[in-house]
Amino acid sequence: MPAADPAAVAEARAKLDAHAVETVQWHFHESTGCPFWLEKKKELKFDPLTEVHSYDDLKKFPEFEDEWLRGGPVRRWVPQGLADKPVYVFETGGTTGVPKSRIAIDDFRTDYSNFSETLPDKYFPVGSNWLMLGPSGPRRLRLAVEHLAQHRGGICFCIDLDPRWVVKCLKKGQIDHANDYKKHCIDQAITILTAGHDVRCLFGTPKLIEALCLELEERGTSLAECGITGIFSGGTEFTPQWTKFCVEELFGGPAEESGVYMTPTYGNTLMGLACSEPVTKENGYKITYHAPEPRAVLEVVDFDKTDEVVGYGETGRSKLTTLTKEFFVPGFLERDEGEREPPHTMYPWDGISGVRPFSRLAGGTTVGVY
Template sequence: MEWHFGPDTGSPFWLSRARTFDFDPRKDVSTVDDLRLFPNIVDELRDVQVTDLIPRGYPPEAGQPVIGESGGTTGPPKRVIWMPETQERATDWHAAGLAEHGPIRAGGWLCMGPTDPHMAGTLIRDTASRFGTVCFLLDLDPRWVKRCIARGALEEVNLYVEHVVDQAEWILRSQEIAVLYSTPPLLEALCRRDGLVNLINERTQIIGWGGTKMDTATRNRFQNEIFPGAKLVGGYASTMIIGGMVERADAAADAPAVFDPPAPFTIFSVVDSETGKAVPYGERGQVLQHHISRGMFLPNNLERDTAVRVPHRTSEVSDAIADVHPVEEFSGKPVIEGVY
């Protein structure tokens, strides 16, 4: 609180916003529960000048931030910043989570996900570098797919998906790919392309999935019936989380994927969307998250996902989440997942 609301270190955005509060963050916020005092400001991130998000405490040599944008599911995209230290920490956490699933053999990585201004490709590429390998990225615009779905242009969606699969096939057939990151819809599309299932089973060690939901039955079908030669590993991330996490490595094969956020930097609570109170462990609620780091402060943000509340492996202040699903409507607009 001292960093983000001190006049010499706080960002112009938060210093200005603090003047509208009926509390003093530096005096009145000392626990995780106190973070609920803050308003949910994520919609303001659609219009704020991103330079106003940079804390004044960073010296010029700290470097410039990477600017991440949301997928525009509920309107104009929201923007956040990843300062270099934030990006470093997010990559460390993601790499450590993946390493829990066992040694990864040599070979390139392929990310069938959106690249800039979305952060998925950046995170996967940086994680690949932690393992000393290269990462191939594709041209993928999830916003265009969502627009096509919204206006019922399903043939255009199919053509665009084929375009994405073409790009992946060129890489899969010409390069040694040990790790393939994709989304459930794009995995389905890969399965429809002649010869790719066998190729992936023969060459790929890990299939990382995320971006859209995958229920346990679908996951088991992919793992046991379609890609028995590779290991499926789930991921959970969003622009507003400012990072991503890998599912627990010790979960039962037939159980939903469980995700532990990197507390205390990212803290999850699973709450009743009507009352805001935590639901009991084992019950479903909406995901409320706080991000607290020097690079970005984003408290009291109700995510557009529901999940089952699970005890965190290491944190007493954060929940873990399992069996994640998007809400049907968010901010008064229907949620369209598309291919990401």
């Protein structure tokens, strides 16, 4: 992959440093800050308003704790500078107890409007309708994909999917029930795709895209024949092996041959959306993600010394920092691991490849439909 220009890397870093300072000033100033951080400020051993001069200074904050995002009152996260705005609350999957929740106002729209700029119009035609084949309910993803469709001039069709029910089935060993539910979701999707709605673009999780392709094949048709030209998908199960199988077996070849283009993404409720470097047969379908800096930063850190990034090509845990006016999360240790990758020409900051569930926690996580 082409290396990033050193000047572009330096410029991106300077932008991140300035953005980090600006974000901290917002969240810790009495007139604009959120109740959670204004209260937490009393416990800190430093003054964020006077002692944060760069992104690296965020290491002065204690490790962000999972539990801070579980339970309420959720309004403690709403910055006073945005208190008069309509507020959404989005939840994580809830696979590990009480779901983590975060407030949102426009972040999900901003993230997906920015992501829209990376989609090739040839395969994601402006004005096309979309199908959202993923989790609904209290999750950010449904509204985000809907906004993406609207931002590009289309209308989004959504299926009804509750992954928490799938998780319950799997934990009870009710594999048949889980598969029945997956079939129920696929049936909903095929109903939409065959109803004359001119859907050209699709979001789906890897398991659901595979199930959709296989069911369409069983019915004597395919995604391409249903009119789909552009797919974006995400999740830790988006592997080079699965991508190769998908492109070569399910789609019928690369986009130039099959007419179906797919791009992977890596996102979550806290971060937003990380974009992928181009994934091709020539690079072994390797998938490398870059966070949407300066709004969010992903670092690959040592498993034990979590303030230290590992070397390029080395394995570590994913550490997230969110830096928007709506939400400030310094140094959140994700439930994922991967390899640190160097800056890219398109994204002149570090990336992460081989994203997978964190090995020391993986046994306690039920991936479900993702």
